[in-house]
Amino acid sequence: MTAKKGKPAKTRVRELREAINEHNYRYYVLDDPRISDAEYDRLFRELQELESQHPELVTGDSPTQRVGAKPAEGFAEVRHEIPMLSLDNAFDEVEMRAFDRRVCERLERDSVEYMAETKMDGLAISILYEDGSLVRAATRGDGSTGEDVTHNVRTIKPIPLTLHGKNWPGILEVRGEVFMSMQGFLAMNERQQAEGGKRFANPRNAAAGSLRQLDPAVTRERPLQFYAYGVGRLDGGPALATQEGVLKHLRDWGIPVSREGRVVSGIEGCLDYYQKLSDRRAELAYQIDGIVFKVNRLDWQEELGTVSRAPRWAIAYKFPPEEEPTRVLDIEVQVGRTGALTPVARLEAVSVGGVTVTNATLHNEEEVQRKDVRVGDTVIVRRAGDVIPEVVRVLKDKRPKRTRRFNMPRTCPVCGSAAVKEEDEAVVRCTGGIYCPAQCIQSILHFASRRALDIEGLGEKLVEQLYEKGYVRNLADLYDLDAEQLAGLERMAEKSAANVIAALEKSKATRMDRFLYGLGIREVGEATATALAVHFGSLDRIRKASQEELMEVPDIGPVVAGHVHAFFQEPHNNQIIARLIKAGLHWDEFTVSGERPLQGQTFVLTGTLDSMTRDEAKEHLTVLGAKVSGSVSKKTDYVVAGADPGSKLAKARELGVEVLDEAAFLRLIKRQ
DNA sequence: GATCCTCGAGTTCT
DNA sequence: CTCGAGGATC
Numbered sequence: 001m002t003a004k005k006g007k008p009a010k011t012r013v014r015e016l017r018e019a020i021n022e023h024n025y026r027y028y029v030l031d032d033p034r035i036s037d038a039e040y041d042r043l044f045r046e047l048q049e050l051e052s053q054h055p056e057l058v059t060g061d062s063p064t065q066r067v068g069a070k071p072a073e074g075f076a077e078v079r080h081e082i083p084m085l086s087l088d089n090a091f092d093e094v095e096m097r098a099f100d101r102r103v104c105e106r107l108e109r110d111s112v113e114y115m116a117e118t119k120m121d122g123l124a125i126s127i128l129y130e131d132g133s134l135v136r137a138a139t140r141g142d143g144s145t146g147e148d149v150t151h152n153v154r155t156i157k158p159i160p161l162t163l164h165g166k167n168w169p170g171i172l173e174v175r176g177e178v179f180m181s182m183q184g185f186l187a188m189n190e191r192q193q194a195e196g197g198k199r200f201a202n203p204r205n206a207a208a209g210s211l212r213q214l215d216p217a218v219t220r221e222r223p224l225q226f227y228a229y230g231v232g233r234l235d236g237g238p239a240l241a242t243q244e245g246v247l248k249h250l251r252d253w254g255i256p257v258s259r260e261g262r263v264v265s266g267i268e269g270c271l272d273y274y275q276k277l278s279d280r281r282a283e284l285a286y287q288i289d290g291i292v293f294k295v296n297r298l299d300w301q302e303e304l305g306t307v308s309r310a311p312r313w314a315i316a317y318k319f320p321p322e323e324e325p326t327r328v329l330d331i332e333v334q335v336g337r338t339g340a341l342t343p344v345a346r347l348e349a350v351s352v353g354g355v356t357v358t359n360a361t362l363h364n365e366e367e368v369q370r371k372d373v374r375v376g377d378t379v380i381v382r383r384a385g386d387v388i389p390e391v392v393r394v395l396k397d398k399r400p401k402r403t404r405r406f407n408m409p410r411t412c413p414v415c416g417s418a419a420v421k422e423e424d425e426a427v428v429r430c431t432g433g434i435y436c437p438a439q440c441i442q443s444i445l446h447f448a449s450r451r452a453l454d455i456e457g458l459g460e461k462l463v464e465q466l467y468e469k470g471y472v473r474n475l476a477d478l479y480d481l482d483a484e485q486l487a488g489l490e491r492m493a494e495k496s497a498a499n500v501i502a503a504l505e506k507s508k509a510t511r512m513d514r515f516l517y518g519l520g521i522r523e524v525g526e527a528t529a530t531a532l533a534v535h536f537g538s539l540d541r542i543r544k545a546s547q548e549e550l551m552e553v554p555d556i557g558p559v560v561a562g563h564v565h566a567f568f569q570e571p572h573n574n575q576i577i578a579r580l581i582k583a584g585l586h587w588d589e590f591t592v593s594g595e596r597p598l599q600g601q602t603f604v605l606t607g608t609l610d611s612m613t614r615d616e617a618k619e620h621l622t623v624l625g626a627k628v629s630g631s632v633s634k635k636t637d638y639v640v641a642g643a644d645p646g647s648k649l650a651k652a653r654e655l656g657v658e659v660l661d662e663a664a665f666l667r668l669i670k671r672q
Numbered sequence: 673g674a675t676c677c678t679c680g681a682g683t684t685c686t
Numbered sequence: 687c688t689c690g691a692g693g694a695t696c
Contacts, residue, residue, distance in 0.1 A: 527680085633678080635678095
């Protein structure tokens with residue numbers, strides 16, 4: 001089937017492209033195809049054939065040209081000229097009503113119209129069209145900078161390479177979510193498994209993984225879908241007045257938009273819609289994690305503006321955390337750094353709210369008894385605070401016969417020493433001390449951890465091996481390691497061994513408070529270590545301090561002072577410290593240097609900042625003399641809220657504590 | 673002695 | 687993030 005007689009190839013090529021694009025539009029956007037798949041394939045093949053006969057007619061936006069070359073050097077960075085905002089969350093009706101009240105008050109209205117849209121559980125991207133052609137696509141990244149994934153996004157069939165219809169803006173940045181339908185995900189996993197490939201835990205990970213493929217040919221085979229939820233840059237085109245209008249226009253221009261969107265009236269409309277969708281959630285072809293409500297009128301959105309990185313005119317009303325039943329395969333007992341025995345439930349793998357859960361802590365003996373969790377039980381698991389798995393309750397009617405109550409062992413499962421419960425304490429502890437391999441290994445890991453000496457590459461598996469071999473039995477042994485010993489271990493080639501040696505070398509230049517914290521003295525965490533360093537100025541003075549002198553440090557009472565004093569009375573500990581210093585560990589005298597303009601002020605950080613990590617922010621504040629605390633109280637002076645803030649923001653509002661967004665925070669630390 | 677505020681410690685998964 | 691417990695305060 002070559003060019004139809006008489007017609008120039010050029011004309012036929014144009015006709016075919018138009019027909020194919022029209023079909024794609026009807027299929028993906030309107031969900032109302034007018035031709036059969038076979039007919040579509042026929043058109044597509046004809047176009048391919050014509051193009052191969054007339055290569056000069058091939059253009060980048062032809063529907064046959066979805067798969068291009070691999071990018072040479074991974075993913076390039078893309079800056080979003082208009083940042084991709086994140087959304088504030090509401091988790092219950094109360095928070096939802098509070099949002100509506102704030103909106104109404106600011107707009108001085110009794111009731112506002114909202115556009116309600118499903119929140120797809122996928123990956124946010126931005127797609128740029130210039131003169132109607134797709135020219136660039138990028139992931140959201142941190143909101144201001146993402147990765148260039150143009151080569152992969154071009155292979156996603158629902159996303160048009162050229163816009164449909166007319167009147168589209170000369171520059172149009174479409175924003176939306178790439179996701180995978182449940183059915184597509186299951187089929188893909190089955191295929192992957194048959195081919196011995198890796199399975200994905202959930203549709204969201206599968207979508208994200210597929211988009212981050214270097215080879216676009218792989219991405220093309222993944223059943224990715226796309227729904228737009230808004231626009232970024234816009235130049236020309238029709239005047240837009242409402243979010244509803246934005247979505248309608250996007251659809252006219254050939255961009256797929258979810259059909260679940262509705263305009264609802266006021267808070268009651270929102271709650272009603274939420275309830276209806278909640279009931280239908282399981283029937284939907286794809287996973288959603290909540291409903292997004294946006295003030296419909298765009299001029300009102302502008303009036304409301306944006307705080308930090310989240311708009312004041314929109315909110316994501318999340319569905320309650322998923323709860324899933326699963327079976328308890330075993331209850332194991334872990335030994336922590338301080339010897340604390342912690343029971344952990346090993347569970348039959350179950351997907352809860354998007355991740356596979358296999359373990360859940362049971363905290364302590366009392367907790368196991370209270371919930372009466374037994375091996376063989378069917379339990380309900382959920383992710384507390386959306387992160388850490390938690391056993392909610394036991395389904396007693398599903399309990400098999402002849403199960404036994406869980407009892408805490410009276411000896412340490414690792415070293416066999418007696419395990420005892422101190423008076424008035426909830427935890428049972430192994431009395432083996434440094435002779436218990438588990439405690440010893442955990443202490444070494446603590447010393448190497450990020451907030452202590454920050455020795456990169458010294459992870460659990462490695463330390464376990466080093467202990468087994470007898471190379472490292474205490475902190476000082478670490479610095480006697482050589483590359484040869486390391487290279488002889490599993491999963492340790494020359495290169496990684498050299499990296500570990502380099503990391504050890506680098507860690508020798510440290511800070512007194514980090515070192516003190518790294519020693520793992522009972523009850524001495526970061527804050528206490530810093531307080532000690534500031535008060536005494538040198539390690540020697542701490543070592544020589546009496547219990548009474550230690551108690552002069554703010555926030556240190558008799559118990560902590562006792563632990564510190566006892567630690568430095570122990571000759572073994574002093575020997576280790578001497579060896580560490582001899583190996584080259586060093587730090588500057590701990591002096592309170594320069595101006596401390598924020599002296600006496602307490603800050604709490606929550607959410608993610610754009611310009612720095614939370615640790616860096618903390619560092620900045622500490623240098624300026626401020627105290628950075630972990631929880632909000634009325635003694636807190638400022639709460640710094642980044643994107644996706646946690647419950648601390650709500651607490652701050654409740655207590656009337658001043659909240660700084662990132663910009664205000666940066667101004668504050670720059671000003672000093 | 674009661675109460676509030678913090679800190680420490682342990683925890684999961686990618 | 688959550689729990690438990692130490693420290694400060696009234």
